[in-house]
Amino acid sequence: MSNIDINKLPVPTWTWLKVNENTVAVPDVITKAAYEMDEVSDEVKVGAVDFSSLCLGDVELGAGDEFRKFSHKAKTGGVSFTVGSGVKVEEPVRITYDFGSAEADSDSEGKLSRTAIVLGEGAELTVVMTFKGKAGFGANDIRIRAAKNSKLNLVEIFQLEEGSQFVDSIGGRYLEKGGLKLIQVSSCKGNLSLGCSADLDGYKSTLEIETGYLVVGNDKLDINYVARHRGRKTDTKINVSGVLRDNASKTFRGTIDFIRGCKEATGDEREDVLLMDEGVHNNTVPLILCAEEDVEGTHGASIGKISDEILLYFMSRGIPENEITELMAKSRIDAVVGRIPDEITREKLLA
Numbered sequence: 001m002s003n004i005d006i007n008k009l010p011v012p013t014w015t016w017l018k019v020n021e022n023t024v025a026v027p028d029v030i031t032k033a034a035y036e037m038d039e040v041s042d043e044v045k046v047g048a049v050d051f052s053s054l055c056l057g058d059v060e061l062g063a064g065d066e067f068r069k070f071s072h073k074a075k076t077g078g079v080s081f082t083v084g085s086g087v088k089v090e091e092p093v094r095i096t097y098d099f100g101s102a103e104a105d106s107d108s109e110g111k112l113s114r115t116a117i118v119l120g121e122g123a124e125l126t127v128v129m130t131f132k133g134k135a136g137f138g139a140n141d142i143r144i145r146a147a148k149n150s151k152l153n154l155v156e157i158f159q160l161e162e163g164s165q166f167v168d169s170i171g172g173r174y175l176e177k178g179g180l181k182l183i184q185v186s187s188c189k190g191n192l193s194l195g196c197s198a199d200l201d202g203y204k205s206t207l208e209i210e211t212g213y214l215v216v217g218n219d220k221l222d223i224n225y226v227a228r229h230r231g232r233k234t235d236t237k238i239n240v241s242g243v244l245r246d247n248a249s250k251t252f253r254g255t256i257d258f259i260r261g262c263k264e265a266t267g268d269e270r271e272d273v274l275l276m277d278e279g280v281h282n283n284t285v286p287l288i289l290c291a292e293e294d295v296e297g298t299h300g301a302s303i304g305k306i307s308d309e310i311l312l313y314f315m316s317r318g319i320p321e322n323e324i325t326e327l328m329a330k331s332r333i334d335a336v337v338g339r340i341p342d343e344i345t346r347e348k349l350l351a
């Protein structure tokens with residue numbers, strides 16, 4: 001086993017706050033994660049992944065450079081999805097990764113999934129990824145290249161079992177009017193790290209993130225989103241909503257980086273956290289970096305318990321307090337699930 005630092009804050013703050021990065025232990029042996037995929041439209045070219053040949057070798061990853069080195073060293077292969085110019089694929093690509101049933105003595109071995117997504121000019125694609133099983137250590141490396149006017153909807157569903165240690169890292173480049181809409185839903189057990197970095201290189205390129213989570217027990221959730229605004233009139237919207245229960249802990253880092261030259265760019269990041277028990281621990285670190293004057297960036301957070309007014313409202317209608325807390329927790333997840341642009345996935349999760 002060896003330790004790597006992931007999800008580093010682009011500009012570190014006070015070390016005593018312990019929010020600058022997340023340290024994870026990675027096994028010495030990494031194998032390819034097994035996956036099953038629904039039938040894919042003929043409009044999508046499916047192949048083996050090679051980040052270098054797809055011009056994705058040096059894309060910035062949400063989890064950071066140490067994770068990139070780890071992924072490169074593992075050399076586990078993976079799958080790539082390529083959509084040609086002008087092709088708008090109607091049926092989503094659905095892929096399920098199974099990280100197995102790791103035993104307690106499996107610390108020396110982990111699994112990695114790697115995915116490349118390349119969209120031609122004017123292309124549109126929806127990819128739905130589900131992560132299951134018990135990952136003694138598991139990781140996911142996704143790299144994206146979106147050409148002019150292309151749009152990617154990426155949905156990630158985390159349903160890992162208790163005891164899992166998992167790192168999800170996304171990186172991408174988006175050219176003129178290209179964009180990513182990322183939806184992440186986590187109601188899994190274990191420790192989960194989410195990282196997404198987006199280079200908004202082109203004029204009016206966009207990043208939109210919707211995240212819903214439930215963290216329970218002694219589990220930990222660590223999030224790092226970074227939007228690099230390079231093109232003019234680029235736009236970022238980040239909305240994170242979740243629930244912490246028992247002794248769970250969560251750290252959210254959201255960085256909007258306005259780089260010189262990105263005139264009239266806009267960015268907004270919001271988080272809504274419901275604290276259900278006294279033992280939970282929450283860190284929220286919104287960060288706006290600005291090297292360009294003609295931009296607009298905002299951030300905000302709502303963190304707290306269910307108000308007495310809401311409790312009284314529901315209890316006056318005959319709903320017990322324990323059911324009220326369950327309803328409030330479920331509503332946050334369901335609100336994000338309801339935005340998934342795939343009816344099959346959406347109905348399955350809501351059911």
